[in-house]
Amino acid sequence: MPPSSAQNGRTATAAKPRRRRGEGQWALGYREPLNKNEENKKNDDGLNVRDRIINIYSKRGFDSIDPADLRGRFRWFGLYTQRAPGIDGGKTAVLEPEELDDRYFMLRVRIDGGQLSVAQLRAVAGISRDFGRDTADITDRQNVQYHWIRVEDVPEIWDRLESVGLSTTEACGDTPRVIMGCPLAGVAEDEVLDGTPEIFQIYEEHIGSPLYSNLPRKFKTSIAGCSVYCTNHEINDVAFVGVRNEAGEAGYDLFVGGGLSTNPMFALRLGAFVRPDQVSEVWAGVCAIFRDYGYRRLRTRARIKFLIKDWGAEKFRQVLEEKYLGYALPDGPAPVLDQGLRRDHVGVHRQRDGRFYVGFAPKVGRVSGTSLDRIADIAEAHGSDRIRTTADQKLVILDIEEDRVESITAALEAEDFQVRPSTFRRQTMACTGIEFCKLAIVETKGRASTLIDELEKRLPDFEEPLTINVNGCPNSCARIQVADIGLKGQLVMNDRGEQVEGYQIHLGGGMGLDAAFGKKVRGLKSTAEELPDYVERVLRRFQDQRKDGESFAAWVGRAAEDDLK
Missing domain, CATH: 3.30.413.10 (Sulfite Reductase Hemoprotein, domain 1)
Incomplete structure (x- = not known):
């Protein structure tokens, strides 16, 4: 016989079953916030902070900012407080956030597909000089990142960016971040297909939408038909990788659940073939699964990689097709990877139209507004209106005529942007x-x-x-x-x-x-x-x-x- 309640040291009163909190998955009925971040998002959508920045905080200054906005919702528009000077690394995990905060911000500009015109690059450069103490970094997500930004200057910065078709919307936060694309999209001799239309369709249809502005954590996307797989599909939350099916039709192989941080995982291949015209709705379906089934209880388990690790690729694909798309995707081929190829597109190479692209390497992505303006000058002087950022903190100028290659190479290297760099650079x-x-x-x-x-x-x-x-x-x-x-x-x-x-x-x-x-x-x-x-x-x-x-x-x-x- 089992021991009595008395023998166990407990009363005979029947204990009420403890209600399980699960992982905070909305689709399973767990709608109540289970941590401070989720509570803040439920209290107010991060997208709503834009109006407060423009109408209140930029006018009243740093001290007027609500802490929930400062360390939370500001990220929905690319803003993080930067580290106050003079705090050593031993204090990083010891001090409270307000003790680490400076009164200045890092600001991230999203550059979807890594694509910039000369006018856009000049706008990015001017903001760096005028508002960011001439700081600028090219990130490994193809963004540009500023420092020393004051909240008082953010509305004018947004005006300048938006006047040339750029923004900081959802550059950070628990949102769909910048969509990565091959810098050679549309010009590479050996690409499978140009992913640019799909990138900008997703941007226009879904970025800034309240449907996807409250995800469990950040959500990283890559879409590319690049033959060297330069956008690193293996470590993105969702990746569309250019392939050709048995009929010779160009489309995408679908990967989900890659990511690094403290629990690195490679993305799983779902084995589904996605036509270009299906990409936006398939992307929305994957993002919505993450929104609805993603783990919201612990921030450390809130990335989509943990969900697909528990479900497996087969179940994830089944849920995507049956509950979110309403149709089955056909099976498709896997990408054919080559060993040892460099993915950075550095150097001088021929485009499909007979012109050349020139990829060059700043040191570890560190540039400045002044140097970005100079790159714009060099590109324009050599007949190009297309500059690209890469996933390896590098830059590429497209559309250079053969007889101008040596001239642009010399001009870039005179600014210490190496076209033929050492392996280490x-x-x-x-x-x-x-x-x-x-x-x-x-x-x-x-x-x-x-x-x-x-x-x-x-x-x-x-x-x-x-x-x-x-x-x-x-x-x-x-x-x-x-x-x-x-x-x-x-x-x-x-x-x-x-x-x-x-x-x-x-x-x-x-x-x-x-x-x-x-x-x-x-x-x-x-x-x-x-x-x-x-x-x-x-x-x-x-x-x-x-x-x-x-x-x-x-x-x-x-x-x-x-x-x-």
């Missing part, structure tokens, strides 16, 4: 870091720039493809887990027993045919000061030990641990 990325980011623990942009300079001096003949990604915290904005050498910022002890800035090291990550997350070797860390020595050491061992044609990641997979330290 070409394939090193860095997130914002402690200079401006409230989540960061260490400095990144300057460290990565110094690392590039040192490696170019020490290894001038190193030519193998090699990605080095530098991140200021564990959140992986700079994609550390899928880099050959991923550097995650943290505080470490130096040989004098002092706590200093440093990095945990991930080795051998990558995307494409051999997609894998980088391995962590026990105890493998480096101080910031020792980092160039470490990277030089491991790259020299790679050069000494590599087999013919062997990639760095493949070598890491077989190398002895001592050779990786």
Whole structure:
């Protein structure tokens, strides 16, 4: 017999069953907010903050801003408070948000498809100079990011952006973020199809819509027919990847649930073939599943990757087709990935129309309004009205006549925008870091720039493809887990027993045919000061030990641990 209630130390009164809270999924009836973020979103849609910024906060100043808007809804229009100067990385996880806040903002401009005209680039440049202390970063989501923005100046900034067809709407927040696209869309000789119409159809039909302005977390999209898969479909929440079916029809293969941060996952392929005219409604269906079934109880489990991991690709596709589309999608082919291709579109290459595109590399995405204006001048002087941002913090100018290629190359390189960069300049990325980011623990942009300079001096003949990604915290904005050498910022002890800035090291990550997350070797860390020595050491061992044609990641997979330290 089971023990009595008395034997268990409890009264005989029947206990009421505890009501399960689930994961906060709306579709299952869990509509009550289960954390502060969800409560704030229920109280007021983030899209409504625009009017308050224009009519109240910009007129009354920083101190008038409601905290729920300041640290929440402002993000729906691309605004985050930046980190106050002088706060070291050891305080990042200790101080309250209001103690980390500066009275200035980071502002993110969404550049869907990475597409800019000369007039748009000039507007972006002018805002940087006039309102952002000449700061500007090209992000790995193809955006431009400013710093030092005052709330008083935001309405004029919006007016300038909107006058040239740009915006900051849903550039951040629990929303559909910028839609990534191949910078060579419509001009690449070997692309499957041009995804531009689909990108802008989604933008026009769904961005800024209250239907999708309250998602469990951010929602990242890529749409591209690029033959080198430059928008990194493997790590987007939803990705449409150009393929041709058995009939030779161009369309998209559908992937869902990629993402990095502290729980990295590669997107799952649903196996469905999506025609170009279906993309917008399929995108809306995937986004709506996330809205309705996404996990809202814990922020750490609120990305769509956790939902599809639990459901699996087959169930996700079934729900999409039966409950959201009302029709079945046909099966389709998977993309054919090539090993070792660089995805950044740097260099001079022929377009399908016989003209050329010129891809070039600022250092770790760090530019300025002044330098962006100069790029606009150079493009215009060489007959181009099309500038593109890439997913690797680089830039591309399209439509250059063959007899002007050398001239534009010389003009760009005179501004230190390298068209023929070293591997280290070409394939090193860095997130914002402690200079401006409230989540960061260490400095990144300057460290990565110094690392590039040192490696170019020490290894001038190193030519193998090699990605080095530098991140200021564990959140992986700079994609550390899928880099050959991923550097995650943290505080470490130096040989004098002092706590200093440093990095945990991930080795051998990558995307494409051999997609894998980088391995962590026990105890493998480096101080910031020792980092160039470490990277030089491991790259020299790679050069000494590599087999013919062997990639760095493949070598890491077989190398002895001592050779990786």
